[in-house]
Amino acid sequence: MTAAKLLLGQTLAFDANPFETEPEKAARVERRGAVLIDGGKIIATGPSDTMRAAHPEAEVVDYGDAVLCAGFVDAHVHYPQTGIVASWGKRLIDWLNSYTFPEEMRFGDRAYADEIAGTYLDLTARHGTTTMVSYCTIHPESVDAIFTAAQSRGQRIVAGKTCMDRNAPDGLRDTAQSAYDDSKALIGKWHGQARLSYAITPRFSPTSSPEQLRALGDLWAEHPDCLMQTHLSEQTDEIEWVLGMFPEARDYLDTYEAFGLLGEKGLYGHAIHLEPRERARLHEVGAGLIHCPTSNTFIGSGLFEMQSLMDEGQRVGLATDTGGGSSFSMLRTMAAAYEVAQLRHTPLHAAQLMWLATQGSARSLHMEDKIGNLAAGMEADIVVLNLASTPDIAQRSSRADDIWEAIFPTIMMGDDRAVKATWINGQLVKG
Template identity: 70%
Template structure:
């Protein structure tokens, strides 16, 4: 007997980066494909007839011709504490923080509430096919524990960190330079590299950290260089003006981080819409990554990310929901928004490029591309199976499609959690989403 499983159905694979090479050359849908899972790893991706013949003892799980077996979605920037306030009405960034975010984050002072929200968030994102999330927590160390513990129960890959703020935030949501260092260090010791957990040192953004706190976190990162560092950069024009007033000596927004050691090839900068030429040059030079948050950027009126210009510089770019400034937990909706922003900039992305950004591209920004983000031999078995005819509206469009790519695009533009047929986490199906499948 064997625990091997063969998932049979159309497969989506990458042989390269479609942001730097023609997508037709490096992204493929094999309509006769299959994936062999052995334990928590992808062992083989090949033709179904080959794998079924070579591994006759494996359990075969059949998906339909209008399904698509994909890498699990990777959300590169989110705020799980904002789960309950997603889709709150009409604010700019600073108003959003003061009116919605900070009051809700205060509620996570209660460890029980933090655990409830952590479980709710991971359940919602898994329902949408997201198998890896990168999240800010609150200043409370137990909020970090709650998310890591919830992910560990699901055997799910997670990137997260304690949000650090020592000014321009309410009483009860401020720490200090020293406590930010001490709390983050203890959390790194407790979680980083344990199971499927990665720690990200997390100053919220320059306006809510003093130079002393940024320096303390820069020193902590220098001591733990295999951690990630995540923060926000140049999201809105009024935010940039605020940063200038708080850091008059800085050359630009990025310099407020650079001056304190918070720049490097394991840095993740969310949004990055209104960048100066020097900032782009420096990001490209040091290999830092940017994270595109399209539903958030439009929902709170931040601006249009320059995907074409930044990818031409070779800067790693990921894709993210930015819950709850972002208006959806779905990476499908996030891909649709990225396409729409591309249209507004006269540089629309193909479905193959969008799928890469939501999987391998985001994994690359997290330095996890050797573990997740692709259907490839030896990687961890995190997969999502999409139903490309999940609703009557999508099904009728799929029925008129010339090829699988037109079907994929229709699901990107109109799909939601109903399009998620199955989710596999580390080689195990994450619950039964519908009727059991017939074995071949």
Template identity: 70%
Template sequence: MTATLHLGQLIQFNANPFFEGANAAKHVIEGAILVDNGMVEQVGEAQTLRAEHPDAAVQDHGTHLLLPGFIDAHAHYPQTGMIASWGKRLIDWLNSYTFPEEIRFQDPAYAKEMAERYLDILLAHGTTTVCSFCTIHPTSVDALFEAAAKRNMRVFAGKTCMDRNAPDALKDMAQTAYDDSKALLDRWHRKGRASYVITPRFSPTSTPEQLSALGQLWAEHPDCLMQTHLSEQVDEIDWVLSLFPKARDYLDTYEAHGLLGRNGLYGHAIHLTDRERSRLKEVGAGLIHCPTSNTFIGSGLFDMDGLTQAGHTVGLATDTGGGSSFSMLRSMAAAYEIGQLRGRALHPSELLWLATEGSAAALRDDSIGRLVPGAAADFIAVDLASTPAIAQRATRADDIWEALFPTIMMGDDRAIVQTWVAGSPAL
């Protein structure tokens, strides 16, 4: 296969901007990415790479900005069809919208249809990696991984386990949760670009016995990620403590059953106690910020500044369909808005970091979210003047961050000119 040089503007991070500021990133106005066999081989100045690789094919993207593909670190692909459902808080929203839709995934044909639709929507929005909850049905996991394999996408996913406080059609048992999850793990984990994720939905929908069974499975496969929800809403926390009266706090309902660790992903994490913050930091767990969901369902304001400055690993996510958009651009914009409400305006470099390298760090995968030699060639071309409103603002920009910020705040899938997955054009 002939290597290809992709020419355009580049932003490359050499450090975490939450600690180093905008100086953590380098802007290359006339840059190039050398791609061969689905991998990034070299990145640098266009003039230099063209001279070094005269036989490479060339794709010139002009002034478009070449970025790593976005990484959505927490989503529910089965909620694709009922995204933007009106007027409920978390528990009522689950009962009214989510659970009836998830029951439909017992039909393999429906699961396949929705998995295909979902991944195509992601690619159109520039998202090349997702970490998703499925339903209790193993066929829903198979459908997503099969659709991802067809597109060669990097996907993390797992069977959502529930054995109480859910419709009978969506409940399993402690043993079947373990057995089904183990079978799916054996079938999919590290096969191609797939990673299996052990997935208790959250403590209210799992008995202690089921949580312990999944904790045992995680202990047997510690290289797997484990994903769940934590401290999303205050009434949810009250419910959890009523169900687990001996627990010190919400996090303790996981910790007591072997579900706290470095490879844990804890979605939302808004209303954390001091003990919870300390333990999450101590084990190095990943916290996943879901800003459009937090505002849409009225959950609260994530403490991005406090948690990042304390050294927590934080990723960014849409939380489809509690989140009201499939776009990571919109998630970045919402993260900025929540930061403003907490008194700290996040810099565009921090927002971009969260949607790429930050989420990759939470998912423990340094082969994605970066344009560096040896990384997967999952990248996008972004038009910084995709609409008249954005274009007129961008013309006033004095630097790349001023040029990018209007796209973060007002951009959508029209800003994504092209998405590449493992070096090949998607869609």
């Protein structure tokens, strides 16, 4: 076991959901706090003086006035799209055909997949992201690459082979049977190894035949401990396309529900244009709705209804959706979520934004007992935020009357420079 380390700074943890109580009361901020980590776990938290006296043997790492919080949890990404992030223009279907599919065809080459997987994890660590849920490509090599890279870093990650057997170019289609067989083999190889988890991954209904959706629904029934991830109601023209392909479906969600792909451990990316029945069923089963604000504005998809969905008690996570999303940064993603909420006339508090990027996303993955908070027994994934990382931010935060007014400029204007340090599994990987 490695020597215990005592990290000092302003500590931010959550005792409650800030959408269900006053945001300031949901969070616990220790002005001079400490986090004791050892063996990849958080052992204890508390006031700095008390913790130093109780653990004199621990190596002290003092971050001054920086804020220590749980590492960011990105609940929906496409790591194979790292190289095409921020590509110009296009609606969803055009964007897939122009950028996504040509790039994803390269991931049958394991060496290339390894290169991009390493680049992606290096970039996200710089931005303080310590857990992500990623789509891979149809190639099993792409899954092996990201899991191998994450395992070498001791990193928690969820990923899965993307399954598509229609409406995709030659070289990016599998079959109902091969999607089932490949996914089952990958579950056996990776799921539950170290900090790795598998997600059964039909890209979305238009690229999977009913036969493939049924096969993946059957696979999920055989492995109910796995997550299942897909896309839902991202754009209005996409919904029209889906309903034209599934004329018997009551709505978009029904194209999953009919084949056994609706459940508590389902993650439904975007979920912008939901019908009342869809909202009711998603809430009934306790599924995760993943908000991807930079992607939704960048591709022109629409405005997520955060407040009304939270009022219903929906389980909501936050995500960059790189590379449809235009940034690897969860700070930028929080800023975009704030802007989208403003356009919905339902502004979000800084505590709510920080909760979404940590505990909220962890909750959507059913991993809130492992990641997403600073508490004894949690895994030691920690981000350290410098609240004066640039002159622009420093001059604003210096005028703050409380911690939230100090944090908010970093949310709105921060980037990787604001991330002073990133700890993954108790190991320093940045700073």
